[in-house]
Amino acid sequence: MSNIRAIRGMNDILPGATPYWQYLEQTVADLLARYGYGEIRLPVVEQTELFKRSIGEVTDIVEKEMYTFDDRNGESLTLRPEGTAGCVRAAIQQGLLGVPQRLWYSGPMFRYERPQKGRQRQFHQIGVEAFGIATADMDAELVLLSARLWRQLGIEDCVELQLNSIGSLAARDAYRSALVDFLGQHREALDADSQRRLESNPLRILDSKNPDTQALLDGAPTLANYLDDESRADFEQLCELLEAAGVAYVVNPRLVRGLDYYNKTVFEWVTDRLGAQGTICAGGRYDGLVEQLGGRSTPAVGFAMGMERLVLLLEESGALAGREPAVDVYVISAGAGAHRAALAAVESLRTDMPDTTFLQHTGGGSFKSQLKKADKSGARLALIWGEDEVAAGTVTLKPLRDSGGERRPQQTVPTGQLQATLQGAIANEIE
RNA sequence: GUGGCCGUAGCUCAUCAGGUAGAGCACCGGAUUGUGGCUCCGGAGGUGGGGGGUUCGAGACCCCUCGGCCACCCCA
Numbered sequence: 313m314s315n316i317r318a319i320r321g322m323n324d325i326l327p328g329a330t331p332y333w334q335y336l337e338q339t340v341a342d343l344l345a346r347y348g349y350g351e352i353r354l355p356v357v358e359q360t361e362l363f364k365r366s367i368g369e370v371t372d373i374v375e376k377e378m379y380t381f382d383d384r385n386g387e388s389l390t391l392r393p394e395g396t397a398g399c400v401r402a403a404i405q406q407g408l409l410g411v412p413q414r415l416w417y418s419g420p421m422f423r424y425e426r427p428q429k430g431r432q433r434q435f436h437q438i439g440v441e442a443f444g445i446a447t448a449d450m451d452a453e454l455v456l457l458s459a460r461l462w463r464q465l466g467i468e469d470c471v472e473l474q475l476n477s478i479g480s481l482a483a484r485d486a487y488r489s490a491l492v493d494f495l496g497q498h499r500e501a502l503d504a505d506s507q508r509r510l511e512s513n514p515l516r517i518l519d520s521k522n523p524d525t526q527a528l529l530d531g532a533p534t535l536a537n538y539l540d541d542e543s544r545a546d547f548e549q550l551c552e553l554l555e556a557a558g559v560a561y562v563v564n565p566r567l568v569r570g571l572d573y574y575n576k577t578v579f580e581w582v583t584d585r586l587g588a589q590g591t592i593c594a595g596g597r598y599d600g601l602v603e604q605l606g607g608r609s610t611p612a613v614g615f616a617m618g619m620e621r622l623v624l625l626l627e628e629s630g631a632l633a634g635r636e637p638a639v640d641v642y643v644i645s646a647g648a649g650a651h652r653a654a655l656a657a658v659e660s661l662r663t664d665m666p667d668t669t670f671l672q673h674t675g676g677g678s679f680k681s682q683l684k685k686a687d688k689s690g691a692r693l694a695l696i697w698g699e700d701e702v703a704a705g706t707v708t709l710k711p712l713r714d715s716g717g718e719r720r721p722q723q724t725v726p727t728g729q730l731q732a733t734l735q736g737a738i739a740n741e742i743e
Numbered sequence: 744g745u746g747g748c749c750g751u752a753g754c755u756c757a758u759c760a761g762g763u764a765g766a767g768c769a770c771c772g773g774a775u776u777g778u779g780g781c782u783c784c785g786g787a788g789g790u791g792g793g794g795g796g797u798u799c800g801a802g803a804c805c806c807c808u809c810g811g812c813c814a815c816c817c818c819a
Contacts, residue, residue: 320810372817376744394819421819426744428813437819503818521815570818580819591819619818646777681771682780698777712779722778 321425321433331632332623337418339464340438340617347457349414349440354398356420360388366397366601368572370512377423377646391422394571396598396614397605403443404607412444418619430621432587440595441614443602448546451577451597451613452553458615459559465622466631469585471592473560476567476600477576478515479539481600487538494532501528518566529566536565536689545575550577573598577613586624587628593617600643602701640738642686643672644714645697646679654697657707657730663733668738687712692741693734696722709737 318324319420325333350606353560360380367373371682379391390396396416403409404606418438440457443449455473462468462579478484492514506517506525510682520526520632539547554561561579569578586592626632628719645654658670671689673682681700707730710722725733 317810377817423818425817426815427811428815431818433819439819514819588814589818594819616819621819644778679777680775680779683777685779687779694779696778701778709776710778714780719780 319433321427323432323434328624332626333619336465336619336622336626337438337631340418340461343457343461343464344416347414347453347474349416352399352402352415352417354392354395354402355418356392356417356422357389359481360390360399362397362401362605363390363393366400366571366573366605367394371570371572373423373570377425379422379424393423394574394742395419395422395437395616396441396571396601398465399441400605400607400612401408401599403441404602406606409443409602409607409610412442414440414441428589430624431654432620436619437616438619439614439616441588441612443610443612445606445613446599446611448549448577449553451550451579452557453545454553454595454613454615455550455559455561455579456557458617462581465626466645467583467622467625467629470585470629472562472583472656473554474562474564474567474580474582475547475551475554475561476535476578476598477539477543478568478578479543480575482514483538483543487533487535490517490533490538491517495528496527505666513570516567516570518568532564535568546576569594569596571648573601575599580616581617583621583625585628586621589621591618592621592625595660606634622656638669639671639689639691640669640682641671641734642689642691642694643670643697644679644682644686644694645673646676646682647699649704650697650702652700653702654695657697657727658695661731661734665735668734694735695730695734704735709733711737711741713741 316617319614341581344351353373360378361677364374369375373393378393383389399415399417403413403415408415418436420434420436424433427433440454442454457475474514479487492510495502495506495510495517497513499510501524502517503520503522503525504633506520506522509520515535516523518529518565520529522617533598551561551563564600565579567580574596576597576599578679579594581593582590582592583592584590590625595613597611597613599611600609602612604606643654643658645651655672661668662670671691673685677685683694691715692711694710694712696710698708701707701724704724705727706724707727708722709725709730712719714720723733
């Protein structure tokens with residue numbers, strides 16, 4: 313194929329889908345504003361080192377999924393594979409962390425992965441981060457906020473909240489040793505992937521999809537028994553707050569997150585409607601990251617939601633079904649004089665009727681073909697300028713949609729009364 | 744990175760024991776010299792993803808390659 317095509321996994325989002333995106337983005341932006349979060353806009357490219365130090369050197373993301381290249385000055389840069397690192401970098405660099413901060417951002421992320429349903433190489437996230445508050449009420453706020461979002465989007469019945477605590481760094485280290493000890497004794501019972509993970513990231517074995525591995529884990533030490541007191545207390549408090557607020561959750565003791573910077577609370581919103589990539593939103597605490605990246609020690613918690621996955625859910629749930637047609641009035645004209653008159657008149661109507669959509673026919677053609685286009689456009693009304701109308705100083709207003717099975721007659725309107733008649737006709741159509 | 748399935752008209756798909764392609768929808772025009780939706784008639788549209796091989800002959804068989812979907816892995 314010699315034609316230039318889009319990069320694999322980097323998709324065009326077409327006009328058929330963008331209404332879902334706009335609806336989703338607008339809903340999220342409004343909701344975050346109501347909770348007092350401020351939007352921060354961040355670069356798509358950062359120093360490679362930022363991601364290595366935050367996400368973790370041995371994670372798959374850093375080892376084999378980053379789009380990394382040398383800038384012209386030889387500096388190694390990377391297309392961001394996630395948003396938290398850049399947000400933390402900006403918060404430190406811009407001195408935002410002297411007081412608690414509630415921030416959000418949105419935009420494309422990049423990971424070199426094999427595309428499948430709900431996963432692409434350029435994907436979009438909205439991320440929410442709260443800095444400076446160590447207590448579990450902050451975690452709860454984020455969960456409540458996300459729960460409200462699903463309700464507002466009408467997908468609350470499709471999603472489930474899973475919670476866990478992975479404890480302090482020390483607690484996790486102790487548990488990791490215990491888990492490796494245990495699994496090491498059953499190495500031959502592990503699948504190849506899990507044997508590999510035993511070296512690279514043993515905690516990830518916990519959420520293996522392999523049934524045999526899961527069965528083996530039934531006898532393994534559990535993370536909960538290794539939690540430090542503070543993590544346990546904070547987790548209990550979070551659960552109490554969620555119960556008090558009426559948010560249902562499932563404690564998943566095998567829920568661990570893939571990025572190194574998490575500690576204590578982790579959570580995921582999952583759905584069973586999207587195939588294998590069912591996590592639509594996930595996050596947790598990362599109290600050590602700010603300091604790790606050179607800032608003053610600052611507790612933090614955040615999450616990110618996958619926009620493509622949410623759009624898929626919205627489409628499936630029919631959230632936007634029954635929307636009104638995009639076009640109100642289709643404008644038809646034939647003959648050079650009539651075309652000039654129509655263009656000028658419609659511009660004037662657009663000024664006076666800012667909420668009405670006018671689609672001006674372009675490219676000529678017979679009345680018949682123009683009417684066909686008008687019908688296809690879904691417009692409710694057509695305005696027709698022809699030589700007769702121009703000579704008489706009138707316009708023809710033709711309803712295109714039946715009313716209760718009745719076809720409605722067109723009418724000839726003097727130009728001076730066009731706007732009033734049109735407004736009346738539109739009001740009549742909307743009834 | 745691994746595996747399965749799949750690439751034929753703009754879209755959804757046929758055809759076929761290997762004899763150089765068809766339908767529906769969409770599009771354009773006409774029946775209606777200025778009027779859409781229904782109907783009828785006609786038209787345009789394809790180097791059968793690309794390359795190589797087998798063959799008198801390949802969309803069909805073989806190999807390679809590119810791409811798509813789904814799953815593993817990973818993760819939003």
